[in-house]
């Protein structure tokens with residue numbers, strides 16, 4: 001089943017006071033993502049990947065085109081309707097610390113969606129148990145819940161971001177270069193965790209990266225972007241998809257990671 005469909009999406013920016021110049025950040029882009037599928041979006045810096053991701057969640061408004069999410073054109077929804085829909089679609093950014101409130105302890109950050117009663121009222125004990133469960137699911141220790149983001153590493157903070165997203169319980173995630181800011185030694189661990197969570201929670205994902213090898217490892221299909229347009233969509237077969245060799249290459253590149261578990265997730 002199709003969860004998201006983008007039709008003829010454009011985002012143009014104009015600049016210059018006297019002679020107006022138009023930059024076509026996204027130009028006539030169309031694609032779809034099926035439920036449970038990961039579509040990789042790859043292309044060189046400045047080709048429009050992040051703009052597509054932000055448009056899909058309506059963090060920015062399109063110049064034209066439609067974005068059908070679960071059979072509804074979200075470009076036509078008003079603020080109230082969009083606010084209601086928002087928990088179903090979430091974004092993971094490059095820098096995990098920027099997505100976390102620096103003054104909130106990790107436990108509070110993960111608990112926030114429960115406190116906001118996104119999924120009904122819960123008691124304090126139920127919230128604490130769910131937080132501890134999620135901390136475990138993303139591979140953190142219970143002691144981390146009392147720390148602040150600046151007291152954790154980048155990789156640990158990205159795990160917190162993932163736990164918080166799972167607390168919101170979305171169906172669709174835009175992951176925009178989620179490991180780009182991380183130390184090479186933790187990149188493979190986070191990618192592996194994302195693959196596991198994606199399977200476990202049946203998530204649908206747009207995975208954005210400029211790194212073709214990482215995108216090949218993570219995606220079912222790959223859309224290639226150039227100068228605001230999608231130039232190619234490649235279906236990954238069981239064989240072309242991140243093969244054992246690719247898994248090993250990623251591990252080779254990201255030193256200190258045992259290739260076996262990574263291969264097991266392919």
Ligand SMILES: Nc1ncnc2c1ncn2[C@@H]1O[C@H](COP(=O)(O)OP(=O)(O)OP(=O)(O)O)[C@@H](O)[C@H]1O
Nearest residue numbers: 013023025043044045046047048049050051052210
């Ligand atoms: N608010 C804005 N105003 C004007 N131009 C913008 C704005 N945001 C993005 N752009 C331009 O749109 C184009 C696409 O930017 P975008 O950030 O989507 O690219 P990207 O492929 O994600 O790049 P990177 O991989 O470096 O993050 C760029 O040329 C950028 O300068």
